[in-house]
Amino acid sequence: MMNNNDNHQNEEGFDFAKAMAELEEINRWFQNQEIDLDEGLAKFRRGLTLIKKSRQRLEEVENEFEEIKKEFADLKPLLICAKTEAELALLSADEQKEYLKSLGVEKSGLELLIKEAYKNLGLVSFYTAGEKEARAWTVVKGIKAPQAAGVIHSDFEKNFIKAEIVSLDDFIKFGGWSKWLILG
Numbered sequence: 001m002m003n004n005n006d007n008h009q010n011e012e013g014f015d016f017a018k019a020m021a022e023l024e025e026i027n028r029w030f031q032n033q034e035i036d037l038d039e040g041l042a043k044f045r046r047g048l049t050l051i052k053k054s055r056q057r058l059e060e061v062e063n064e065f066e067e068i069k070k071e072f073a074d075l076k077p078l079l080i081c082a083k084t085e086a087e088l089a090l091l092s093a094d095e096q097k098e099y100l101k102s103l104g105v106e107k108s109g110l111e112l113l114i115k116e117a118y119k120n121l122g123l124v125s126f127y128t129a130g131e132k133e134a135r136a137w138t139v140v141k142g143i144k145a146p147q148a149a150g151v152i153h154s155d156f157e158k159n160f161i162k163a164e165i166v167s168l169d170d171f172i173k174f175g176g177w178s179k180w181l182i183l184g
Contacts, residue, residue: 022114025138078116080109127168128152129177 065079088096088108100108118124118138125136126148139148145165150157166180174180 022138076116076120078109078112080113084108085110 065077068077084103085108088099088110091099096108100106122141123138124141125138128135128137137148137151139151145163146157146160149160149163164177164181166174166177170180171177174183
């Protein structure tokens, strides 16, 4: 089932290597965040609780984990098997999907971790796409379009005119920009 295929993306386009790099970027961003409170400027830290278990014990701890999630709901614990994540990184997209299905899960622990980290940190991604390249950019949720454009390049923020925005779900549903512009 394992191979050394360079395409480490699952069917939804999730790339495990890029995900790790993105987590490092989130961590760097998170380390320097400040929030303005009525009492003044205060540093804050939000956290995620990861529970790492070996795959041999994973089935045994599922019931225990449900109780942990209830008891420590405010910590939002995630159960992750590092060995499974390492194996997934070596599989093709189809093999990843098959492997996760055989484990009885839809998403990898790493995918769940990234989604929870984004939610916890108040981050979202927006995408830019051209004929040669498509890219995801991370910004704070609720940011205005000109400031989001500034993440790409400061000139884009200074000279901002407009943005054409479509949800990823609609973009996929309509099969790209041209049909979305006509039918959306």
